[in-house]
Amino acid sequence: MNRVSGSLWRPIASALCLSLFVTLPLPASASVVDDVAALFQKGNYAAAEKLAKTGLRQRALAAQLQLALARLYIRTGRYKLAAAALRRAKGNRALRPEVGLLEAKLDIHLGNRERAIRTLSALLRQNEAFHRARVLLGLTLYDVGRNALGYSALDKLADFYNDEKIKSARDLTSLGRALHRNEFYRNANEVFGDAVKADPSYLPANVHWGYLFLDKYNYNDAAKSFEDVLKINPNHPDALIGMAEILLRSEYNRDGALKRIRKALAINPLHEGALCLKAEINLDAERYKAAIADLEPLLKLNPNHLRALTLTGTAYYLLDDAARFDAYTKRVLKLNPKYAELFHTAAEFGVKVHRYAEAIKLNERALVVNPKFWKSYVSLGINYSRVADDKKAKEYLEKAFENDPYNVRAYNMSAILFDKVFKRYELVRSTHITFRFHKEQSAILKRYAIPLVERAYRTFNKKYRFVPKAPLQLEIFKNPRDFAIRTVGLPRISVHGVCFGHVITSRSPSDGNFNWEQVLWHEMAHVYHIQLSHSRVPRWFTEGLAVYEATLAKPEWKREMDLVLYEALRQKRVAGIAAFNLEFTQAKNFKQILAAYYQAYVVMEFIDKTWGFAKIRQMLVLYGQKLHTPQIFKRVLGIETAEFDRRFAAFLKKKYGAYRGYFLADLDFYRDLSAYQKRVDKNPKDAEAWARLSVAQVKSGKLSDASASLARALKLDPKQPLANYLAANKALAERQIDVAKKHLETMVKSGHDGYYVRLKLAAIARAKKDNKGALAHLLKAASIVPSYPDAYRMLVGIYLKDKQPDKAHEVLRKLALIDQNSAGVVLRLAEYDGKRKKWRDVERWARMGMAIAPFRYQFHYHLGLALLETKRNAAALEELEIARSTIDAALVGRGSEQMKKPAALVYAALARVTWALGQKAKAREHVAKAKELAPQLDDVRSLETLIR
Structure with a gap:
């Protein structure tokens, strides 16, 4: 849905600009009422309250000011005060409709929905054109499960519009809300646009327009609506929560969302949207008891709050407390027998913890309750696709899109994925697994993906003593956007692969930039973890184990983040195992997520080496029996989680013993500005504290304060290592190379040598054209941390510049086992060893290159050549044919001239292998093509001898 300007049926020429308060003729002395309204409009609630109370002395305005106070008290969550103010305002006959409307709103907040319905019905009997009362009545009727009556009540607003009786921003907003709830989304969009055009200062129009966009995943236009509200009233809690939802759902900016939630709760501690969204964040973080606690104040106020009851029930479902989930289910359905959102919400949170099959059952229960709940059709379609039932998936998605064409996920999955994308793909069946490949990439993927995955299947079957349940399906998508839509229904996702237990989706290696x-292999491991645990394995456990499995499979697949984990150990920040999942769910940036993966991997390494893999398998089984981590560690390992944490720390100290004494600080750890400020306040002569405060100030953008803190640290202790390291960084940023060098050399001389210290000294040496000095620093860096790639990369550059290819090659061999995603490294190795006719090494590098960039002809050429030279001619021919088909495409169009030489080499190799296989006519054709492309090449000239 896009933002649309203009009217639904006809353009509206003009509209009245209405106050947020009562639209009655007021005497001149009523300016205080206008002033209160203006303060309320701007979010100055304390000032508005004070002015209204002062104005109560004017008896003629007392009732209107009591009404204003009641609105303010409802906005700020002071419901008893609101009720008292309404009782005082009720004596004014002219105000009784507004009083009645607010009484109904108050009753809804308190859970007295039937009384609200009676009040609103009475108001409409007195004035059927009271549109705000009508929309509230319709929404409340829906809320109690009387959907037909709710629809009818709201639909009446369209009649008023057709009779040209709805023109003001306020009434247009009521109509927009009615259209939204009755699922006329396009019309609602247009009407809200008309309302904003009629009076941009009428804030409810943009608030409800924003929530319409939010409902349909249109985060950009939703943000525009909420921002327009917050420009006028920065303290509007509904707009703040709308922005919080956008931050959470569009980019999972948890901190940004919580900041706005806290602001909304400071305005109204009982704000329903804020408390529910806070609970959702805790559900996402798998802090289920915290989510329940978040909702307790709301349910104490309103025991009938459907969303709060639903989220509480969902928390119990995720805790595997079936009895309490059933109790909340009954409670919700008693309040609203058609409230399908209950099951849909539980399903949506369930899929976040791998419960895909259960999500299907929950959404099916939702449709029993309400057969027209289209969100569950979308979820059913997506989740059936995740268990490899494309037929049912397509049926549900088409039904969803047919009835809710503005649901972006329904559109993406139905109109784009099934109707267009899948037509460009083919299904290929191996012995145990079905694959989906793009037709243009299928030949190469069949050759490499299928054997790899079948090998993983055999390996894990034996290791886990478990055969996964069929169907098993693996899909590789050429276009990252198609991969994202297939995976989550939306066009953006940052990962390379996802496992749903029965289905794996992955990006294609088209770009050649990841392994x-x-x-x-990693995602195949997840199949076993998810199925063996019946979808109950915690994220930290399955991710750590999958990383460990990849490391065991091939040494070059090991991840390298030892310094980050060592720094966490040094600062006593290694995550405890009992709440380890929070390291994933509450990570503030991508680096923290990677660090969580790495620690989880080392945890699995520790368990395997200490207790054996059989214990890991047993733990997966017990997760499947719905036991939790502390219980499982006690039963399987025989120790409490606290004792495990102690032993793991000891394991890390031993593992990283070689790092002791070096300066290896990770500056990302120094972010807690308030903590470091308190530390220097407590001990102003602590140089290290001042240095840490300086880092935190840099991270917070307070650069002048950071400079002052750094100067203080160096004055207190000129040799303080962190301060000198920061000073060097600052000097390098200011291009003061000699100053930076002095600080770094001070660190080395005072016993604080380190990996990054040496890298910076090497960079300074290179800037001074001192290659000998740079080499010494880089070799020292590599000896300190042999598992990190930066020093090796710089060494290769120096050796190649100094024309020392043998030394460069030696370093490249080390780098290839560390930098698992660099096709360039292994290509250089293949070329170098090819010139030296080390064909087994060429084969090794080519195969490693294929794990990164299988669509690059060079790797097929080098592999084909290595196979040819080692007399494996049939396999060589297959590889060289792939190289030929890839390079032929490059011979057409721009850049074709530069491709002639490599193409000639491919054809020359093809000539040799076809001749060896007895295909002499074919060999002569290849010779002719090679001569046509680059007759001057030695490899081509030598063919003349071959074909005589």
């Missing part, structure tokens, strides 16, 4: 073989 796709490692990704597939």
Whole structure:
């Protein structure tokens, strides 16, 4: 849905600009009422309250000011005060409709829905054109499950519009809300646009327009609506929560969302949207008891709050407390027998913890309750696709899109994925698994993906003593956007692969910038973890174990984040195992997520080496029996989680013993500005504290304060290592190379040598054209941390510049086992060893290259050549044919001239292999093509001898 300007049926020429308060003729002395309204409009609630109370002395305005106070008290969650103010305002006959409307709103907040319905019905009997009362009545009727009556009540607003009786921003907003609830989304969009055009200062129009966009995943236009509200009233809690939802759903900016939630709760501690969204964040973080606690104040106020009851029930479902989930289910359905959202919500949170099959059953229960709940059709379609039932998936998605064409996920999955994307793909069946490949990439993927995945299947079957339940399906998508839509229904996702237990989706290695073989091995491991645990394995456990499995499969697949984990150990910040999932769910940036993956991997390494893999398998089984981590560790390992944490720390100290004494600080750890400020306040002569405060100030953008803190640290202790390291960084940023060098050399001389210290000294040496000095620093860096790639990369550059290819090659061999995603490294190795006719090494590098960039002809050429030279001619021919088909495409169009030489080499190799296989006519054709492309090449000239 896009933002649309203009009217639904006809353009509206003009509209009245209405106050947020009562639209009655007021005497001149009523300016205080206008002033209160203006303060309320701007969100100055304390000032508005004070002015209204002062104005109560004017008896003629007392009732209107009591009404204003009642609105303010409802906005700020002071419901008893609101009720008292309404009782005082009720004596004014002219105000009684507004009083009645607010009484109904108050009753809804308190859970007295039937009384609200009676009040609103009475108001409409007195004035059927009271549109705000009508929309509230319709919404409340829906809320109690009388959907037909709710629809009818709201539909009446369209009649008023057709009779040209709805023109003001306020009434247009009521109509827009009615259209939204009755699922006329396009019309609602247009009407809200008309309302905003009629009076941009009427804030409810943009608030409800924003929530319409939010409902349909249109986050950009939703943000525009909420921002327009917050420009006028920065304290509007509904707009704040709308922005919080956008931040959470569009980019999972948890901190940004919580900041706005806290602001809304400071305005109204009982704000329903804020408390529910806070609970959702805790559900996402798998802090289920915290989510329940978040909702307790709301349910104490309103025991009938459907969303709060639903989220509480969902928390119990995720805790595997079936009795309490059933109790909340009954409670919700008693309040609203058609409230399908209950099951849909539980399903949506369930899929976040791998419960895909259960999500299907929950959504099916939702449709029993309400057969027209289209969100569950979308969820059913997506989740059937995740268990490899494309037929049912398509049926549900088409039904959803047919009835809710503005649901972006329904559109993406139905109109784009099934109707267009899948037509460009083919299904290929191996012995145990079905694959979906793009037709243009199928030949190569069949050759490499299928054997890899079948090998993983055999390996894990034996290791886990478990055969996964069929169907098993693996899909590799050429276009990252198609991969994202297939995976989550939306066009953006940052990962390379996802496992749903029965289905794996992955990006294609088209770009050649990630190790796709490692990704597939990792995701195949998840199949066993999810199925063996009946979808109950915690994220930290399955991710750590999958990373460990990849590391065991091939040494070059090991991840390298030892310094981050060592720094966490040094600062006593290694995550405890009992709440380890929070390291994933509450990570503030991508680096923290990667660090969580790495620690989880090392945890699995520790368990395997200490207790054996059989214990890991037993833990998966017990997760499947709905036991939790502390219980499982006690039963399987025989220790409490606290004792495990102690032993794991000891394991890390031993593992990273070689790092002791070096300066290896990770500056990302120094972010807690308030903590470091308190530390220097407590001990102003602590140089290290001042240095840490300086880092935190840099991270917070307070650069001048950071400079002052750094100067203070160096004055207190000129040799303080962190301060000198920061000073060096600052000097390098200011291009003061000699100053930076002095600080770094001070660190080395004072016993604080380190990996990054040496890298910076090497960079300074290179800037001074001192290659000898740079080499010494880089070799020292590599000896300190042999598992990190930066020093090796710089060494290769220096050796190549100094024309020392043998030394560069030696370093490249080390780098290839560390930098698992660099096709360039292994290509250089293949070329170098090819010139030296080390064909087994060429084969090794070519195969490693294929794990990164299988669509690059060079790797097929080098592999084909290596196979040819080692007399495996049939396999060589297959590889060289792939190289030929890839390079032929490059011979057409721009850049074709530069491709002639490599193409001639491919054809020359093809000539040799076809001749060896007795295909002499074919060999002569290849010779002719090679001569046509580059007759001057030695490899081509030598063919003349071959074909005589």
